[in-house]
Amino acid sequence: MKRRLLAALLVSSALVLPAASARAQTVAELQRQINELKAMIKAQAEAQARGPRRAVPVATRPAHARATDAGTFPAAGRPIESAVGRPAAPAPVPHRFALDEPDTWYDALVPPAPQLLADGPGHDARPKTWFERLSLRGYTQLRGNEFLSGDDTAPSGVSRLRSVHDSGITDRNNFTFRRVRLVLQGDIHERVFIYIQPDFAVNVSNQAGTESRQHYTQLRDAYADVFLDDERRTKLRFGQQKVPYGWENLQSSQNRLALDRSDAINSGVPGERDIGISLYYTPWHVQRIWDRLAKGGQKLFGNYGAFGVGIYNGQTINRIEANNDLMTVMMATWPFELDGLGEIFRGQVLEVGGSAYRNRFRPEATFGSTTTLAQGYNDERVGLHAILYPQPFGLQAEWNWGRGPEYDPVTRSIQTRPLQGGYVQAMVKVDHSPVGPFMPYIRWQTYDGGWKVGNGAPRLDTDEVEFGIEFQPIKSVELTLAYATMRRREASISRFGRAEGDLFRGQLQINY
Template structure:
C-alpha cells in the first residue's frame, strides 16, 4: 500500500486545528474530535510503516535465489596422509617363579623373562600406522620397540661333578650363564597393503608381511587376548605368527562388519582375516630370510553365526603345507629328550656335533646315519644339493562362543613337522598334535563402576617339534592357566595369572622336562 498525499494533508490540518483549539477554551465535543484525529493519525503512520516493510520484502524476494538452486562449495579432497591413524599399546610384565627344579630349566619360547631371577619386562611396545589411501588401497605398518634379542640368558651346560647324575653318566649340570646383551630394540611386525578389487571391499589381496591365517589365537591381537601367551600347539606353526607373502581374502560385507564389531564391542575377536583365505608365503617366519625355493600354502574358512538371542558363535577350519628349513647348532647328543631323565649317554654314544637334517638335498642321509653311531664321527649335514627343507603340514579346527557373558574357545591341530630325533643326532619330519581349551566370563560392573572383569581358565597340551627353535627339539607341554583380566578404564588393563607348568626346556640341550609354578602380572595401556 502507498502513502497518498491526501493523507499527509489531512494529518497537517488535524495538527493545525488541534493547535488552534488549544489557544481557546475547548468545548467537550471539540476535545472528542481531537482524540479522533489523533487516532486516525496513528493508524495512518502504522499503515505507512507496514507498506515500507512489504516493499522491502518484495524487493528481497525479487532478487533471492531459490533454495533448490543453492549449491554448497565443494570440500577440498583430503590428502592420503590426512586419512591415516596412529595408535598403539604397551605391555609391562612382572614374572615370579615360585618353585622350579635345581637345574634352572624354567624356560618359555613365548616370553624371555620367564626363568630364574627375572622380574620386570616390557613385553610389547607397539606403534601402529594405518589408514585408507583410497577406496581401493589400505596401508598397515606396525613396529615393536620392545623386541628382545637372544643371548640375554644362556642356560647352557657347564662342567660339574655331581653324584646325583652318575647314574645317567652325565658329565655336566645345567647351570646357565648370563650375558649383558641390550634389549628393547625396534623391529618390524607388519608392513602390508590391502588392495581391494571391488567398492565394498569384499575381495582383497594382502601383500607384504602380515599374520598367517592359521589359528584363531594366532590372529587374535595380543592387545585383546586374555592369556598372556599363545598356546604352543598352534603358535609353533609360525614364527611370530607372521611371514612375507600374498594372501587373498573374501569377506561378505555383513560378515566383515560383524568380525570388526566383535573387537570393538570388547568380545575378544580377531578382526577381519577373511571368511575365506588363501595365501602363499615364504615359510621361515617374520623377519627371516627365505632359505629354499619352495613356498608354504595356507587356506582357512571361518563362519560367525548370530543366534536370535544375540549369542555369537564361530567355527573354523584351516591348514597349510610346505617345507621348513630348521637351524642347527652343536650339542652333545643324549637320550631322554622331553623327560625328567634327559641327558643319559650310553657308553660309546656319538660325540658333540650339530644334528644333520634327514631331508632331500642334505647329502647322503644313509652315510650320515651310519657315521652317527660312532663316537667322534664327522656328520655331514651341510646343504649339498639345493636343500628343500623338512616336510611341514598341519590342519586345525576352531570353535568359539563369544563371552556374552559366558565364553568358550577351543582349537586343536594335527600334522607333521621338523623334529629332533630321540637320538638327538638328526632332524626329520615327525608327527605332532595338540591344542587348548579356554573358558571365560565377562562381567561389567555397573553397580560400583569398577569396570569390566574377565576371569578365565585355560588348559593346553602339545606333543611335537618346536621347529623355530634351534635343532627343532621335541616339546611336551601340559599347562594350566588361571587368571583374571580387569579393565578399570577402556585404555588400561591389568591381568594376573597363575600358571602350573609342565613343559620341555626347548632352549638348550639336553632338552629336559621340568615342572614349575609361575605367577605373572601384566599392565597394559592403550593409546
C-alpha cells in the first residue's frame, strides 16, 4: 500500500498540482486526487483497447509501375527491378498498463510513434528517387611515350613519326593525359536511360601561333535511350553517341587492351561519335552470353545490340552538319558458344559480325591562307569482325574495304579513292598470379587510305606491330606497358614518305 501511495503522489504532483503550491495536504484531499488519477488512467487504457491509432494514409504507385537500375555501363543488361508496392503495415499492439507496475506507465501515457512513410529512408520497399537513380563514374589515363629509335624529327616536307590517335608521340613530349572522363548516367524513368560523358583532356590548336593548348573540355556523349518493351530488348537512342561501325570503335577505351584503336577501322568514324538516332535489338539468349562473359572479366564492346541501324549527320564528332545528306549505318554481331565442339572448347565463345555505312563527307581544306569546307565526297565502307574471347587464349580481328576522300599530291586536290586495312590481335588472359590479373597481347595493323578529318584529307600508309601487357594489381588501377615498331606516313598534305621508328609506351589508368 505504501508503494502505491508513493507512486500516486509522484504522478499527481507532476501532472495535477501546481509547482508553486506548498501548503499541507489533508487525507481527504489526497484520497480525492488519487481517485481522479485512477479514473484518468482507466479512461486512457480503455481508449487504447478500443482500437489502434489511425495512421495517415500513404499514396502508393500503381501496382504495374516499374523502377530499374541501369548498371554502370551502356551494356547494362537486364534491368534490376525494385519493389514499388508498399506492403500492408501491421496494426500497432496496444501498450500494456498496470497501476502497480510503474514501468508500464510511460508507454501508456505517451502517444505512439508515427507510422513510417513509404518514402522514408528506412522503408525496405520504397521506390528510388531520381537522384538515387543517377550515378557518377569515370576514368583517367596518364600516358608516357619514349622514342627508342627512329624519325622523331625530319626536314620540312618529310614525314615524321606521328600518330593520329596520340598527340603525345613527338620529339618533345614525356607525360600526357590521354583521357580524363566523367560519366553521369541512370534511369530517369522505367523506360528512359540517360548518358552524359565529357572529356577534360582535349587539345585545342592555333591558340598561340602553331602551339596547341591542352586539357580543354569536350562533349563526347549526350544521349537518351527509350526502351520500346518492358524487357529492354529494343531501344531507340537519341543524341550524340557512338556510330555502330566497327567492333573496336564501339569498345570503350576504358576496356580496350591495345593502347589505341587501329587506323583502318577508326578512320571510318574518327572520334567514333556523331549526332543522330539509332535502333538496337538484343535477344535475351545473346544478352545471357554477354552477361556471362562480363562476369568473367572479359573486355566486351558494350551493349550496342546484336542488331543496330542508325542515321547521323555524317560529319563526325562535334562538327556542324555540312550538307543536306544523312549517314546511314547498319551492324550485326552474334556470339556462338562452342561447348558442342568438345571439352577443349568448353566455355569458349566466338563472336562474328559485320557493319557497313554510306555517307557523303565534306573535309576541311586550305586554299592559300583560307581554310574552308571542300565539296562533298562519297564515303562508303563495309567491314567484318571476329573475336574468340580469351579463356585463356583469344584472337581478335577486323578488316574493312571502301572508298573515301583522299588528297592526291599529283593533282593537288581531294578525290574519292579506294581504301582498305585492318588488324589482327592475339592475347592471353591470366586471372591469378602474384602480381594480380594480367593480359599479354600482340597486334599487327595496316591501313592504306585517306584520313578524312585531317586538313585536306591526307593519305595514311600504316604498318605497325605492337607487343604489350596489361596488369591490374587492384581493381581500380590498370597499367599497360607496350613496345611498338612503326612505319607511318604523317597525316599532312605537306609531308611525304613514311617515317620509321621504335617506341616504348606506358599508360596508367585509374577507374573510379
